[in-house]
Amino acid sequence: MNHKQKHLSSKNVEGYRIDFIRRKCLQNSFKGNEKGYKPLQKLPETIHTGMEVLWRQNFLCDVELYSNDRRRFRAHKLVLSTCCDYFYDIFIESQNSASTEYSMIELDYISGSVLEILLEAMYTGRLKVEAGNVDDILSSAIAIGMYSVIDACEEFLLEHASKDNCLQLLGTASKYNLNRLTDVALEIAAQNFQTVSKQKTIFRNLPVEHLVSILKRNDLDIDNELQAFHRVRSWIEENKSCRLQHAAELLATIRLPLLNPAEVIDKVECYEYLMEVAACQKMVKECLHYHLMPARQCLLQSPRTVPRLKANACLVTIGGAPRLETEPLCDDVMRFNSDTNQWELATKLPAPRQHHGVAVLNGFLYVAGGEEVNGAVAPSKTMFRFDPRNGTWMETAHMSTPRQSFQLGVLNSAIYAVGGRVSKNESLASVERYDPSLDKWEEVAQLCSPRRCAAVGVINGKLYAVGGSGNKYLLSRVERFTPAENRWEILKSINTPRFFGHLLPINGYLYLVGGAAIDEQGNLMCTEEIERFSPDTNQWSFVAKMRTPRSEFGCTHMKEKIFIVGGYNWNTSKRPNEVECFDTETLMWTTLPEQKRPLVGVTAAMLTLYDKRDYNK
Structure with missing residues (x-):
């Protein structure tokens, strides 16, 4: 048989096989009651x-x-x-x-x-x-x-996989390319790391790629990163001359920034043979810089700064004012636990406040300005940063101008404080920018006119300020800030003037939610309309109506869903207890469990929190 004949016969057989499979699929599709077929x-x-x-x-x-x-x-x-x-x-x-x-x-x-x-x-x-x-x-x-x-x-x-044989099974899985077995063996090895790493003969002879795969997992069973480091060190020292070449790759799996500086200097940097490896020395230096410049930590995030704990994106509410002016302001940071469907205390603010601004930058929560005392003569200019990795608060540089009834926006790793007021009669056109790399605020171009209670949002590298009120008037104005030009420009106005609204970037649009306006009789009323802005067309369009109109509320979003909490409903003269969620894709409203205290001047954010972390210590 020549080569051509073989090739043709192979094609014929493959064609037969394909036809057989097709007929088999056809047979399986019949239920037995079609005419002419009976299984x-x-x-x-x-x-x-x-x-x-x-x-x-x-x-x-x-x-x-x-x-x-x-x-x-x-x-x-x-x-x-x-x-x-x-x-x-x-x-x-x-x-x-x-x-x-x-x-x-x-x-x-x-x-x-x-x-x-x-x-x-x-x-x-x-x-x-x-x-x-x-x-x-x-x-x-x-x-x-x-x-x-x-x-x-x-x-x-x-x-038959267990903590006793998972390291051997990892070798078997790698040898025969068994992906499911690889995943299970790695999971067992990581979740029982303190036990399996004591199997000295097997552990110290693991291939470097297996050791790296175990060490880089978030579910690694260790009390602190030093345990993982010492296991790496013992593995290298088993055959230092051959294994030192892998030191940098292995040290990169140790989350050095989660150790305190003394631990790094006394327990890591002391091993000279490791510090002779340039890449290892660089990682230790980066870790020490991370701790020496805490304000910059939000800019220095990497896989090595993430705790080995289960992370959850949580809806949190911050501060707020109670019903009576004689009551103290709220200093609670509450989180919604989706597993228990309940609100829980996450942590306490360093100082209570209302009508403040909040922002989340690279996993850190920033809380700025507002009133720290009910009926205060002047607002605060302080800002605090919360680190959910270790549950600590840090006071950052203060704003240049005290302000309340304003919002913060995050753009290009900087935080902008836009407008606000310093008293009942004085609104601000001032805009200032916080640079965490310098721990410093600086003034940037002012708004076109003073305004408080403007909705602030960021999309496509631009900062937007929408609505708000001047000293004696209500605004429908929309302004957009371009950082490279340090300039505000005026865009098409919103359809319904409002203040105390919120502006949220979702799927290429800006959604304007809630707020208050003045009706034809001059009465203060809450705005029912949710509007949407397209940056591409510079047009506003109606989306839906609020289920419970409100102003002075907290608002944030996660993916396509908008969450609304607290505030005041001028239409009914009531403080809504309902926590509501609006789905921008289905245009449907749902509710979450109510919070116990109805608060105004409260803020909300989506923040990643970690299981097994007690933020109230």
């Missing part, structure tokens, strides 16, 4: 059983297999080619040759005992696998492309 009950089982009977009685066998220990086994080409890619390829190539061709096949890489097990599996659908033979079965099944056996062996290993 034959138990036919597959009958065929399978019949082939087993023929094989055991040595009837119609047309090929002999020889193992590496010269044991002979007879079988059917049809069964072999159906179950194994290796035999399928062989018999395709020989289909037009003499009938005696390939009547005998030597399998030098498979033992007789394993070949017997594989043939039993083909004819019975059952695999005799145990700890003593699984490795040999796997290697043989992979060699002949018997994927059902490979899957069965992987299932067997998964069923």
